[in-house]
Amino acid sequence: GENVEQHPSTLSVQEGDSAVIKCTYSDSASNYFPWYKQELGKGPQLIIDIRSNVGEKKDQRIAVTLNKTAKHFSLHITETQPEDSAVYFCAASKGGTYKYIFGTGTRLKVLA
Amino acid sequence: DSGVTQTPKHLITATGQRVTLRCSPRSGDLSVYWYQQSLDQGLQFLIQYYNGEERAKGNILERFSAQQFPDLHSELNLSSLELGDSALYFCASTPVQGNTEAFFGQGTRLTVV
Numbered sequence: 001g002e003n004v005e006q007h008p009s010t011l012s013v014q015e016g017d018s019a020v021i022k023c024t025y026s027d028s029a030s031n032y033f034p035w036y037k038q039e040l041g042k043g044p045q046l047i048i049d050i051r052s053n054v055g056e057k058k059d060q061r062i063a064v065t066l067n068k069t070a071k072h073f074s075l076h077i078t079e080t081q082p083e084d085s086a087v088y089f090c091a092a093s094k095g096g097t098y099k100y101i102f103g104t105g106t107r108l109k110v111l112a
Numbered sequence: 113d114s115g116v117t118q119t120p121k122h123l124i125t126a127t128g129q130r131v132t133l134r135c136s137p138r139s140g141d142l143s144v145y146w147y148q149q150s151l152d153q154g155l156q157f158l159i160q161y162y163n164g165e166e167r168a169k170g171n172i173l174e175r176f177s178a179q180q181f182p183d184l185h186s187e188l189n190l191s192s193l194e195l196g197d198s199a200l201y202f203c204a205s206t207p208v209q210g211n212t213e214a215f216f217g218q219g220t221r222l223t224v225v
Binding site for chain 2: 006031032036041043045046049089094100102105
């Protein structure tokens, strides 16, 4: 069935360092890959997304890369700040359905 | 503020009881999704509605049901509650097209005692 694996489950980095979170999806028909940030007591919020016709997308300190052949996509956060501390979820979906399959989440801690 | 409203924010109930969670999607969004998030778990897809019709179903228990009303708000009904049903329940909505950013509500925290 459809599945998204996410690693690592927890990640601690020093403030200013980079953080990388990786996801692998199973359904080769998936064509939309969003990343969500969930802060304590809040609902997930989109931080960046990428579609299958693009290999990389950047928004300030955040970037996402997609390797369709390997069915991998990754989130890169540079110059991390304490406010980046949260749980991050990757997801995959495909056209024609409205279902989003989420990864299991990565708890990122940025140490000051 | 995502524009998606969920009520109530917190709910404490006893095993065996039945509860209803409510979701109002963003203005103009026709599609509503329900997700369950257990402690330290990911977001498990339960069910999705589009303009009043069920469109996709995940691992939703038979004790759970949902519907979307003509005014597009949605309700998730959980019955014969068990301790293991304690979780955060999120509603999300998307515009007509789907396969685009989903906007999540703040969630309803259900505690079954």
